[in-house]
Amino acid sequence: MKLNWNVNANGKEKSRIGARGTLKVFGLLMVVLLLMSGCAASEPAEKLYVYNWGDYIDENVLDEFETEFNVEVIYDTYATNEDLYVKLKQGGTPYDIAIPSDYMIEKMIREDLVEPIDLAQISNFTAIDDRFKDLDFDPGNKFSVPYMWGTVGIIYNTAMIDEEIDSWNALWDPKYEKQILMLDSQRDSIAVALKKLGYSINTKSLEELEAAKAALIEQKPLVLAYAGDNLKDMMIGGEAAIAFCWSGDAVYMISENEDLAYVIPKEGSNLWFDNIVIPKGAQNVEMAHKFIDFLSRPEIGQKNAEYIGYSTPNKETLALLDPEISGDKTAYPDDADLANLEVLLDLGDFIEAYNRVWTEVKSAR
Amino acid sequence: MLKRLSTAPYLLWSFLLIVVPLVMVLGYSLIRTGPGGPEFSLNGFIKFTDPLYLKVLGLSVWIALQSTVLCLVIGYPLAMIMSGLKPSAQRTTMTMIVLPMWMNFLLRTYAWIPILGRNGLLNGLLATIGIPPLNLLFNEGAVLLGMVYNFLPFMVLPIFTVLIRMDRSVIEAAQDLGANRLHVFWRVTLPLSLPGVVSGVMMVFMPAVSTFVISDLLGGSQVNLVGNLIKDQFLSVYDWNFGASISVVLMALILVSMWILGKTDKNGSGVSFF
Structure with a gap:
């Protein structure tokens, strides 16, 4: 309000003092503005540091939270669970909120990297479907509250591929040489190879892991690239014909290019959950609880679910969604399709073997 | 004081x-x-002797060498042509070489993706003359192109600087004594410009052998270089000790190659580091 008044005053002055005076007045005004902006910036007394996946929230929701709770949200993003882990482990920014996936939450609990959550302060926890509570990686939801869930499947371009795809073997089909994209994310890409071979995605058998490695190296000449977030743009733009991806990204890609189709392969796949946690060392645990409760509000969940396309675990949000979205089998598959899906588990020290396998695959020529 | x-x-x-x-x-x-x-x-160093990692280092050195040679082959004639221009034209060409460097390195590298992609600019041009799309992106060739494109100015500038400072009377003396143009170049210009070549080679080889961005973006993570290996140890695998060990090996490698190069710079013009 004050700001507007000053600008108007400047307009009036201008005509009276003439051009040379204007500069002086302008300079003075800048100083005043600078001082005022200094005051304005210090107005919200509290800060909340949020660390989230890229493209994983409707950012208007953050503005709403800032206004309602008079807090400044500092928002950063990451691309993989491993990036998040390394950042939290090395310290630095004391994040108040992070949204890791199942196996990473399990690992973080084991390594004491998360603060306990007081569910009594999360009044909207009741709105969350019981199916998504009390899961193996965090029994009793002592450390995490569900945010989104989804599956991993194959996305393919029906304009470039004539057949019906229903198996991971399609990613190994020489017909699609240099039209296949994989993800540059070790757990996910190795999981695809393990599933193709009929093994568990959490295998601790070196023999099975070596078989998966051999399959990935065999596949390498057919692969166009091991992509990151750019996988979406490449599939939308028809740069590649077939890839595997997370269901929510599939919803987004299909909305941008209707030739694309998503399928959960018959061999089974990965079912995953992303939950909100409070990292150890958070400076504002109280506000973090308010933020978690805020995100769990049905109408806020609706905004996020509609914006990012991922599947909500909140049953009241689900009821609010446009039937076209909640009826979409890509994001909300039938229970029958979920039957042979597996959740990734923390592998403890055995992850070293996975690291090595992935390095070997990427270094193979 | x-x-x-x-x-x-x-x-x-x-x-x-x-x-x-x-x-x-x-x-x-x-x-x-x-x-x-x-x-x-010493676990990190012992781990690095595994053929798996040595192969990655070998590939990095090989690609960096190729890009250095390419930069030299392209950059030297360019520097010679520039040094023969009149001063105003020299300034213009110099600006044209430096101008892209005002733009962010990442963006410049990223710009090659839509140029080389399957539905990209080049394949679009090829399609108009009836050539089916080629796989130009996500291979070693694309990585090499990215390196040459990004590091070429580092080769041209030091050679150009040496060439324009060269004493013209030496060249004239050679001509007076009956040397033809090839002879003048081989016996006079080239030896005198070696300090520029040496620093150019260093300035291209060093970033080329350690880059991870170019191989990530233009190699589509298909081409794993030692820079990517180090980055992965720090950012996704959380094995800082191994990552640091590889960094030390890489630094030693660069120091040794600089030392060898410095030996060739006999007249000690002060361009090299040893």
């Missing part, structure tokens, strides 16, 4: 941002996080 005071900020700066990080990298490379806290270990 005043002189010493005025150098203090620079010394402090160099200490904090050069010496301290180097000591930290060296420190990390020599320890391992055991059950009872950090302990001395």
